[in-house]
Amino acid sequence: MASLEHRSHNGETLRFGDGVIRVAYPGILIESMDFEELAAWLGIRNSRSLHPCPQCLVHKDDLTKLTETFPPRTSETMAAALAEAPVGPKTTRNDYLKNFGLHDLEHFLWSFRNSCPFRASPYDCLHFFDGGIWGRHVWPLIKTYLQVNGLASEFNANMGKFPRWRDLKHISNPTNIDYSEGQTFLDILKCALSCIVQLVPANSCLVRLIRCMVKVRMMLGLEVVTDTRMEHLREFVAEYENLCEEVSEKHDKSFHFLKQHILSHAIDSFKDKGTSRNQNTRVGEGFQQEVSDQYKKTNGKDAEHQISVMDENEETMARLDITVNEWLESHEEDDKEPILASQGTDCRISWFDRVNGWFKLYTLG
Numbered sequence: 181m182a183s184l185e186h187r188s189h190n191g192e193t194l195r196f197g198d199g200v201i202r203v204a205y206p207g208i209l210i211e212s213m214d215f216e217e218l219a220a221w222l223g224i225r226n227s228r229s230l231h232p233c234p235q236c237l238v239h240k241d242d243l244t245k246l247t248e249t250f251p252p253r254t255s256e257t258m259a260a261a262l263a264e265a266p267v268g269p270k271t272t273r274n275d276y277l278k279n280f281g282l283h284d285l286e287h288f289l290w291s292f293r294n295s296c297p298f299r300a301s302p303y304d305c306l307h308f309f310d311g312g313i314w315g316r317h318v319w320p321l322i323k324t325y326l327q328v329n330g331l332a333s334e335f336n337a338n339m340g341k342f343p344r345w346r347d348l349k350h351i352s353n354p355t356n357i358d359y360s361e362g363q364t365f366l367d368i369l370k371c372a373l374s375c376i377v378q379l380v381p382a383n384s385c386l387v388r389l390i391r392c393m394v395k396v397r398m399m400l401g402l403e404v405v406t407d408t409r410m411e412h413l414r415e416f417v418a419e420y421e422n423l424c425e426e427v428s429e430k431h432d433k434s435f436h437f438l439k440q441h442i443l444s445h446a447i448d449s450f451k452d453k454g455t456s457r458n459q460n461t462r463v464g465e466g467f468q469q470e471v472s473d474q475y476k477k478t479n480g481k482d483a484e485h486q487i488s489v490m491d492e493n494e495e496t497m498a499r500l501d502i503t504v505n506e507w508l509e510s511h512e513e514d515d516k517e518p519i520l521a522s523q524g525t526d527c528r529i530s531w532f533d534r535v536n537g538w539f540k541l542y543t544l545g
Contacts, residue, residue, distance in 0.1 A: 181288060188293040199363060199395055207294025210453050212461050215309040215438065222297055223285035227438040231281030234301045235445050243441040246421040250369060253298035255290040301443065302459035303449040305400050310441035311362030314393060322372070322386055323355050323435050331379045332494050338375035339368075384431055389423045396443075403457060406448050413447055 184206055190204040211221065218234050219226060226379060231237045238250040261280045265273045270284075289297045326332040332355040341350040349367040351357070357364070373390045378486075380387055401411040420443075424435045453459050473488065478486040 185292050188295060205294055205382075207292065208289065208300055209294070210302055210459050211300045212302050212304065214304060214461060215442075218301055222301070223283045223482070225281045225283060225285055227280065229281050230278055231443055232438045233281070233445075235298055235442075237280065238441055240436070243438060244421070244435045246425065246441070246444040247418050249341070255287070255296045255298070257280060259286070259290045261333075277419055278441075279438060281544075288313075296485070299452065301449075301451065303400075303446040304459065304461050305397070305456050306362045306461055308442050309397060309400060309441045310366040310369075313443065314397075315362060315365030317435070317437065318389065318393065319365060319372075321427075321431060322376070325353055325386065325431070326376075326379070335375055336380075339371055342375065344373045366397070369397060381455065385423060385426045389427055392416060392420045392423055400446060401458055403455050405455050410447050414511060419448075431530050450487065462478070 187206050188374045189277055197203050212410050222234055236250040236252050265276045289295045326335050336353045344350055356367050377387050396416045474487045474490050
């Protein structure tokens with residue numbers, strides 16, 4: 181990493197794809213992770229700490245204030261906080277660092293140029309909005325409201341009648357789902373408004389909240405970002421903040437959680453990094469789950485080698501399966517037709533039974 185650190189400050193002359201020679205300064209601009217991974221990467225404390233946000237120093241009591249700004253985290257300020265921490269007992273030092281939401285850890289990127297790890301943290305729609313604000317907080321509130329008021333069956337019936345659309349998962353009984361992944365929750369959000377509006381009282385704050393969240397999510401998912409669209413998103417976030425206060429009062433729902441606050445950083449994140457597709461974690465999410473399942477099968481020691489062996493075995497089995505399927509397809513016309521052996525003292529008849537999947541060999545005489 182020392183060579184990259186040197187280049188980040190002094191640059192390196194390279195010939196680019198267009199044939200022009202320029203001085204390039206390497207840097208890390210985007211870190212696509214969920215919060216648990218991000219907290220470990222940045223060396224910050226968890227979501228219940230005094231200052232849990234990876235991008236600013238908001239206090240945990242102010243997480244619902246989406247339209248206010250707070251002091252940003254930077255490499256310089258966090259390095260200064262670590263340097264100013266008391267050198268005495270470890271407890272005293274940690275108590276001081278808690279005021280900045282930091283662990284006693286110096287991040288290697290603090291000395292890099294163009295690589296502030298806090299500014300590079302993304303707004304990930306999958307974990308922060310689809311599976312976060314909506315999937316773990318607002319949707320459970322609405323589901324409970326429907327069940328308590330005897331409206332769940334009608335809502336499910338409406339969801340079952342919802343027109344089918346390309347890339348839209350058709351979910352007939354969403355109120356029976358206790359846990360799922362972010363994409364399923366997003367599909368529920370897309371359909372929920374038209375399926376609930378006739379079931380609840382007129383001008384219900386829950387309906388208005390769903391409608392506002394649909395608008396916010398639509399803006400977050402756009403693949404082209406313009407200043408006008410970001411201003412619309414800013415207006416929608418302010419509307420969402422007010423609706424959350426109303427829902428909190430009428431339905432006793434607390435919105436004091438980190439993913440609620442991180443929505444306030446979405447606009448700045450999009451201006452720095454472009455659209456959400458540049459920073460989301462949907463790419464490779466399935467691979468991470470696969471590796472996680474394989475890791476659970478190891479003993480925790482030299483896990484990388486054990487996972488590699490598992491991967492090789494699975495690849496071998498997949499290739500064998502492909503080979504067998506190709507052989508079956510090539511012999512469809514000869515299915516169960518006997519293949520006679522060459523002349524000899526013994527006559528052997530064999531064939532492949534497609535039903536049972538066994539080679540059968542008979543010896544006659």
